[in-house]
Amino acid sequence: MTAETIIQSLASGLLMGLLYGLIAAGLALIFGLMDVVNFAHGEFLMIAMYATFFLFAFFAIDPLLSAPLVAAALFVFGAVVYLLIVRFAVRAKANAGMVQIFATFGLAIVMRGLAQYFFTPDYRSITHSWLGGKTLSLAGVFLPVPQLFGAMTAIAAFVVLYFFINRTDFGRALEATREDAGAVALVGIDKNRVFALGWGLGAALVGLAGAIMAIFFYVYPDVGASFALIAYVTVALGGFGSVFGAFAAGIIVGLVEATTALILPPSLKSVGIYAVYLLVVFIRPRGLFGSL
Amino acid sequence: MSISRRDVLLGATASAALLPVAARAQTSEVVIGVIYPLSGSSAQIGVDAQKAFETAADIINKNYDFKLPLAKGEGLPGLGGAKVKLVFADHQADPQKGRAETERLITQEKVCAVIGTYQSAVAVTVSQTCERYQIPFLSADNSSPSLHRRGLKFYFRASPHDEMFSKAMFDFFDAMRKKGTKIETLSLFHEDTIFGTDSANAQTKLASERGYKIVADIKYRANSPSLTAEVQQLKAANADVLMPSSYTTDAILLVKTMAELGYKPKNIMAQDAGFSEKALYDAVGDKLEGVISRGSFSLDLAEKRPMVGIINEMFKARSGKDFNDYTSRQFMGLILMADAINRAKSTDGEKIREALAATDMPGDVTIMPWKRVKYDDKGQNNDADPVLLQYIGGKFVTIAPQEVAVSEAVWPMPSK
Numbered sequence: 001m002t003a004e005t006i007i008q009s010l011a012s013g014l015l016m017g018l019l020y021g022l023i024a025a026g027l028a029l030i031f032g033l034m035d036v037v038n039f040a041h042g043e044f045l046m047i048a049m050y051a052t053f054f055l056f057a058f059f060a061i062d063p064l065l066s067a068p069l070v071a072a073a074l075f076v077f078g079a080v081v082y083l084l085i086v087r088f089a090v091r092a093k094a095n096a097g098m099v100q101i102f103a104t105f106g107l108a109i110v111m112r113g114l115a116q117y118f119f120t121p122d123y124r125s126i127t128h129s130w131l132g133g134k135t136l137s138l139a140g141v142f143l144p145v146p147q148l149f150g151a152m153t154a155i156a157a158f159v160v161l162y163f164f165i166n167r168t169d170f171g172r173a174l175e176a177t178r179e180d181a182g183a184v185a186l187v188g189i190d191k192n193r194v195f196a197l198g199w200g201l202g203a204a205l206v207g208l209a210g211a212i213m214a215i216f217f218y219v220y221p222d223v224g225a226s227f228a229l230i231a232y233v234t235v236a237l238g239g240f241g242s243v244f245g246a247f248a249a250g251i252i253v254g255l256v257e258a259t260t261a262l263i264l265p266p267s268l269k270s271v272g273i274y275a276v277y278l279l280v281v282f283i284r285p286r287g288l289f290g291s292l
Numbered sequence: 293m294s295i296s297r298r299d300v301l302l303g304a305t306a307s308a309a310l311l312p313v314a315a316r317a318q319t320s321e322v323v324i325g326v327i328y329p330l331s332g333s334s335a336q337i338g339v340d341a342q343k344a345f346e347t348a349a350d351i352i353n354k355n356y357d358f359k360l361p362l363a364k365g366e367g368l369p370g371l372g373g374a375k376v377k378l379v380f381a382d383h384q385a386d387p388q389k390g391r392a393e394t395e396r397l398i399t400q401e402k403v404c405a406v407i408g409t410y411q412s413a414v415a416v417t418v419s420q421t422c423e424r425y426q427i428p429f430l431s432a433d434n435s436s437p438s439l440h441r442r443g444l445k446f447y448f449r450a451s452p453h454d455e456m457f458s459k460a461m462f463d464f465f466d467a468m469r470k471k472g473t474k475i476e477t478l479s480l481f482h483e484d485t486i487f488g489t490d491s492a493n494a495q496t497k498l499a500s501e502r503g504y505k506i507v508a509d510i511k512y513r514a515n516s517p518s519l520t521a522e523v524q525q526l527k528a529a530n531a532d533v534l535m536p537s538s539y540t541t542d543a544i545l546l547v548k549t550m551a552e553l554g555y556k557p558k559n560i561m562a563q564d565a566g567f568s569e570k571a572l573y574d575a576v577g578d579k580l581e582g583v584i585s586r587g588s589f590s591l592d593l594a595e596k597r598p599m600v601g602i603i604n605e606m607f608k609a610r611s612g613k614d615f616n617d618y619t620s621r622q623f624m625g626l627i628l629m630a631d632a633i634n635r636a637k638s639t640d641g642e643k644i645r646e647a648l649a650a651t652d653m654p655g656d657v658t659i660m661p662w663k664r665v666k667y668d669d670k671g672q673n674n675d676a677d678p679v680l681l682q683y684i685g686g687k688f689v690t691i692a693p694q695e696v697a698v699s700e701a702v703w704p705m706p707s708k
Contacts, residue, residue, distance in 0.1 A: 005524060008553070012520040112331070121335030123540055125575030135552050144552035216552070218544045218575060222333045226517045261521030267484045267511045269521060 017254015078203025
């Protein structure tokens with residue numbers, strides 16, 4: 001094992017980790033806001049990737065240009081999902097937790113089924129995009145440009161999100177609704193509106209991640225599954241509800257995954273992630289940055 | 293003349309006896325279970341397979357003028373022209389779902405035979421379930437050698453397995469060496485279910501017997517979100533030949549990641565699977581010029597056997613794709629099973645098993661480049677020669693073995 005291999009591993013892990021963070025951010029935001037785990041999070045990612053792919057295939061719009069469009073479309077989609085499905089699921093009188101799980105889980109299965117029916121299960125790839133296939137070589141360490149761009153976007157998204165949550169009225173309303181949804185109603189904040197915007201924002205974040213991932217990853221109806229699993233671990237590791245915890249945890253997951261593969265056989269590389277996760281669960285059950 | 297009740301009874305009995313049994317079967321159907329991943333991460337395989345089986349059923353059930361068993365005439369003549377009816381089941385690439393769905397096919401759908409499954413790991417449980425119910429199972433496209441070594445009575449496989457395939461690869465390496473090409477080191481890259489491990493075991497054994505050095509043996513988790521660490525190790529080893537055993541998703545990610553990390557393998561010799569799929573070449577075909585994959589089918593054959601081209605067109609009309617190594621074998625799987633049922637003249641499991649065991653079909657009435665189909669006592673056909681195909685200029689050409697090769701191998705892979 002040379003120094004070069006180690007640096008390459010860490011660099012690749014960091015890039016991937018930032019992207020994991022971006023994928024998990026929306027999940028953490030929604031959970032933090034209303035204690036609902038969106039089990040269709042991976043499918044949100046999947047439709048964002050398909051949207052990017054089809055915009056490229058039919059209108060030749062490069063993923064760099066379509067990323068904001070896809071994020072905006074996902075914003076609308078997320079808000080609609082809240083207004084049409086989740087809003088009713090959280091009102092359940094009995095077994096509310098189960099109803100929420102089945103509502104979003106069912107949504108996930110429906111989305112996958114529809115995607116397979118309409119888009120066929122073929123694996124699609126964007127073949128020639130501006131960034132696709134380009135790679136930077138710095139002293140023998142290779143940094144693929146699409147992942148590099150994804151990492152930058154993730155950092156930018158978190159900076160914007162930080163100011164948004166801490167410095168704007170809507171951000172404060174978000175925080176307040178999360179603290180006490182009953183009390184905010186008394187001061188004239190429409191809870192449903194805040195929740196719908198929260199779902200929209202969460203979906204837009206994963207939409208952004210999906211648009212960038214479509215540059216370097218294949219798209220098919222089940223693509224969300226493996227990334228969603230990592231997103232759940234990331235959110236749990238970072239602390240349920242903490243958006244910035246998800247960011248930090250994403251980086252940790254990426255780095256741990258990369259370093260595990262240096263020590264153990266690659267087929268065991270996710271062992272490292274789950275070992276760290278278990279450790280956190282034992283030592284600090286609310287997650288690294290959890291405030292619950 | 294008065295007709296007594298006794299006369300009526302006699303007449304009825306006589307006519308019932310005279311009516312051939314076949315006449316009753318004429319209205320019936322022969323129900324065959326087809327079990328593939330129709331949803332989940334390899335749904336594309338199952339959906340393509342469905343089209344291949346439907347093409348075969350169409351040829352059996354309608355009248356076509358092909359030199360293929362059961363093409364002429366409608367249905368199965370041995371069962372009074374009974375039509376083949378397919379019942380598809382979805383195993384989602386999960387061995388446990390495969391077991392449950394096979395039970396359902398046998399007990400609820402009353403299938404008389406089962407064909408499957410793409411993933412060898414699923415074939416293990418599906419074939420065990422069939423054995424328990426004494427229903428014949430035909431591996432249309434599974435390639436793990438351990439499948440036929442379990443001594444199952446109801447297991448059959450017409451196509452070669454990965455030891456035969458790997459042997460063809462090493463025969464090719466040996467021949468290249470004799471010509472003075474330097475092939476010393478190999479990197480294995482394989483997924484972690486029975487397909488990948490069996491394939492790697494066969495290759496490791498052959499490498500040590502024939503004096504090749506394995507410089508990297510990378511077992512990875514199927515459907516990984518990232519293969520960066522794996523590719524780094526392959527890059528560090530930089531073997532003369534990279535030998536992947538990967539399904540489609542991982543194959544796409546492997547080729548993309550290799551390009552991202554600046555690793556251009558000197559040569560690639562693939563154990564089929566993902567490397568026969570159109571999706572891979574659509575995605576990263578420009579990086580795969582010169583890749584070699586083992587296979588058991590090649591469209592080259594259409595030049596010698598025109599029906600291969602016509603049947604391919606029939607399949608293409610349904611699926612929008614040419615036959616590949618999998619869909620061709622799936623097509624053949626149904627023909628072989630229907631042929632046995634036809635000879636058995638029965639839908640009884642044991643009788644079909646006997647008919648399958650007695651199969652002796654010459655290769656030139658199939659769409660495959662096989663010598664013939666004749667199963668040994670373990671249900672394996674040893675007369676199916678694997679071929680090696682090279683991806684040149686956007687299509688596959690046969691480069692080995694010598695008898696069926698249409699062009700010389702380009703070695704090393706063109707670098708660009």
